[in-house]
Structures are given as structure tokens and as C-alpha cells.
Amino acid sequence: MSPIHSVVRPVVAAMTGYVPGEQPQDRRYVKLNTNENPYPPSPRVIAAVQAAAGADLRLYPDPVANVLRDRAAQVYGFERDEILVGNGSDELLNLIVRACVAPGDRVVYPYPTYSLYDTLVGIQEGTVVHVPYPDDFTLPHGLAEAGGRVTFVCHPNSPSGTPVPIEALRALARRVPGVLVVDEAYVDFADANALALVHECDNVVVLRTFSKSFSLAGMRIGLAFAPAPLIAELMKIKDSYNVTRLSIVAATAALDDGAWMQANVEKIRRTRTRLTGELAARRFAVLPSHANFVLARRPGESLEPVYAALKSRGVLVRYFAVPQLRDALRITVGTDAETDALLAALDDLGP
Numbered sequence: 001m002s003p004i005h006s007v008v009r010p011v012v013a014a015m016t017g018y019v020p021g022e023q024p025q026d027r028r029y030v031k032l033n034t035n036e037n038p039y040p041p042s043p044r045v046i047a048a049v050q051a052a053a054g055a056d057l058r059l060y061p062d063p064v065a066n067v068l069r070d071r072a073a074q075v076y077g078f079e080r081d082e083i084l085v086g087n088g089s090d091e092l093l094n095l096i097v098r099a100c101v102a103p104g105d106r107v108v109y110p111y112p113t114y115s116l117y118d119t120l121v122g123i124q125e126g127t128v129v130h131v132p133y134p135d136d137f138t139l140p141h142g143l144a145e146a147g148g149r150v151t152f153v154c155h156p157n158s159p160s161g162t163p164v165p166i167e168a169l170r171a172l173a174r175r176v177p178g179v180l181v182v183d184e185a186y187v188d189f190a191d192a193n194a195l196a197l198v199h200e201c202d203n204v205v206v207l208r209t210f211s212k213s214f215s216l217a218g219m220r221i222g223l224a225f226a227p228a229p230l231i232a233e234l235m236k237i238k239d240s241y242n243v244t245r246l247s248i249v250a251a252t253a254a255l256d257d258g259a260w261m262q263a264n265v266e267k268i269r270r271t272r273t274r275l276t277g278e279l280a281a282r283r284f285a286v287l288p289s290h291a292n293f294v295l296a297r298r299p300g301e302s303l304e305p306v307y308a309a310l311k312s313r314g315v316l317v318r319y320f321a322v323p324q325l326r327d328a329l330r331i332t333v334g335t336d337a338e339t340d341a342l343l344a345a346l347d348d349l350g351p
């Protein structure tokens with residue numbers, strides 16, 4: 001073991017989801033494994049970033065990104081001090097766990113869900129409490145009773161794509177003993193969102209990202225909406241300059257062109273319907289998805305060989321090597337051409 005390995009705490013190495021070689025950026029692959037948007041960001045975003053890529057880059061960014069907070073406040077009906085800008089919503093999840101969780105504290109969430117929650121709680125030496133989803137991925141009982149300092153609900157959930165009725169989230173917010181974090185990374189592809197709960201309950205944080213519906217994963221921008229006192233606490237522990245000048249410009253311009261995002265969302269929803277039907281015709285069980293991906297299952301059958309065979313044919317999808325998901329693949333909704341390539345590769349595998 002090299003010296004550096006002896007000083008890095010083993011929990012980090014054991015729990016991080018990063019697998020070298022599994023995030024290929026080259027164009028040989030049809031990349032349907034990390035739920036990026038297959039369509040480009042608005043031309044207005046690209047023009048704004050190009051205009052900002054000049055001499056001012058020598059200057060630090062605004063540490064609190066007020067231009068973006070003010071635009072987001074207008075668009076979503078909030079006050080500036082109810083919004084925190086993060087380096088992707090991953091940073092915001094990290095800040096919440098660091099702010100709220102001491103070693104041994106319970107952090108509760110329905111499972112399976114976004115794997116980063118496990119990683120962050122593990123690093124903080126909190127106690128992960130998984131409350132299993134039933135087969136239909138409806139919100140399980142027992143979440144509030146599990147007594148989390150933080151309770152996460154991913155809405156719609158990854159990897160299932162399933163939504164939760166807002167009324168159920170409202171009831172949960174009123175019963176949990178700590179903070180309820182509603183991670184709405186994919187909510188622009190769904191029919192309803194939980195933002196109103198932030199104004200109804202003093203313990204709710206709603207997270208959004210520009211990585212999915214706004215096609216800006218490469219810019220790393222997320223937003224937390226929460227009551228002002230909660231935002232003030234998170235603000236204290238963030239890095240001073242946590243988002244770049246160009247990221248602030250890009251996200252602000254993206255909010256200025258909501259119609260572009262909506263048009264892409266509509267295309268993806270149409271392709272999602274088609275993909276769901278085509279997968280069903282190929283012996284996969286697919287729950288109706290409210291996100292930009294679908295979970296395709298063959299109950300009782302390991303899909304790891306299908307994942308590997310698709311990869312060898314140039315199509316990357318996501319396989320989770322955990323017992324609850326070994327019969328499943330999570331497939332990002334790409335363009336229609338990418339969907340055709342996926343279906344052709346599946347047909348090439350045979351029944």
C-alpha cells in the first residue's frame with residue numbers, strides 16, 4: 001500500500017461510487033448511463049458564456065452568486081435569502097450532510113435511491129437507515145418513525161423514475177423529527193413538484209440542478225430552496241468561491257430561456273413513452289417514468305450480462321451491482337437516434 005493510502009480514511013475508498021473507466025467521455029459510445037440531456041443548452045446560454053469568457057476571468061466570482069439567486073427567486077417565487085447556489089446539487093447534498101449530521105446520527109431514506117447519499121453519510125460517520133421501497137416504488141411506511149436528523153426523498157426517484165404525491169411529502173415533512181430534503185434533480189420531467197412545501201414547513205429543503213433539464217451538467221450548478229435560517233447555516237460552511245463566473249452566467253441565461261428547456265423536456269418525454277413501449281415489447285418490465293430515464297427489469301434474471309453485451313456494442317447503460325437491482329438496467333432517454341441504436345443493440349443480443 002502506498003503511503004497516501006494509509007492516511008486516507010477507508011470509508012471514503014469503500015463507499016465512493018466512482019469506478020475508473022465507467023465514465024468514458026469519448027464519442028464512440030452511445031452514452032445512456034448518467035442521465036445527461038441529449039440536447040444542447042440554449043443558444044442564449046452558449047452566447048452568454050462566450051461573451052463572459054474574457055478579461056474578467058481574472059476576477060473571483062461573486063461568492064454568493066446574487067445575480068443567479070435573484071433570477072431564480074423571480075422565476076420560482078422565492079426571496080434571495082431562501083436560495084443557495086451550489087457546485088452542482090451534489091455539493092448541496094454534501095453541505096446538508098456536513099451541517100446536520102454528527103457521527104452516529106441517523107439519516108433515513110427509501111432504498112434503492114441515489115447512491116451518493118450512502119457515500120456522504122458514510123464519510124460523515126452517520127448511520128444510514130434504508131427503508132425499503134416496495135416493488136411498485138410507492139413511498140414506504142416508517143420513514144418518519146425511523147427518526148432521521150435528515151430524511152432524503154429523491155423525487156422522482158432514481159433509479160426507478162417514480163414520483164411521490166406532493167400530499168405524501170407534505171405529511172412526511174410534518175412528521176419527520178429533522179430536516180426533509182426533497183431532491184428534485186429530475187422534476188422538470190415530471191408533472192408536479194414540492195417547492196411549495198418550503199414555504200409551508202420550516203424543515204424542508206428542495207434541491208434542483210441545471211445538469212438534467214437545462215443540459216448544463218458540464219457547468220456544475222445546483223440550487224437549494226429552503227427557509228432563510230436554514231440557508232444561512234449552509235452558507236457558513238460552503239467554500240468561499242464555490243461556483244465559477246461562467247457557471248453563474250450560464251445558469252442565469254438558462255433561466256432566461258425557460259422555453260428552450262421546456263421544448264427539450266417535451267421531446268424527451270415523447271421519446272420516453274416510445275422507449276417504454278419498445279422495452280416492454282422486449283420482455284422488460286418498466287414502471288412509468290417521470291424522469292429522463294427508465295428502469296427496465298427482468299424480474300429474477302441478472303442483467304449484468306446484458307449491460308456488458310450492450311457496452312461491447314458501444315451502448316452504455318447503468319447497471320447497479322446491488323441485490324435489489326441486479327435484475328434491472330437504468331437507461332437514460334436519449335435522442336430518437338440513440339434510442340434506435342439501443343434497441344438495435346438489444347435486438348442483436350437476441351431474446
Ligand SMILES: Cc1ncc(COP(=O)(O)O)c(C=O)c1O
Binds near residue numbers: 091154158208210217
Ligand atoms: C438524484 C440526483 N440528485 C443529484 C444529482 C447531482 O446532480 P448535479 O449534477 O447537480 O451535481 C444527481 C445526478 O445524477 C442525481 O441523480
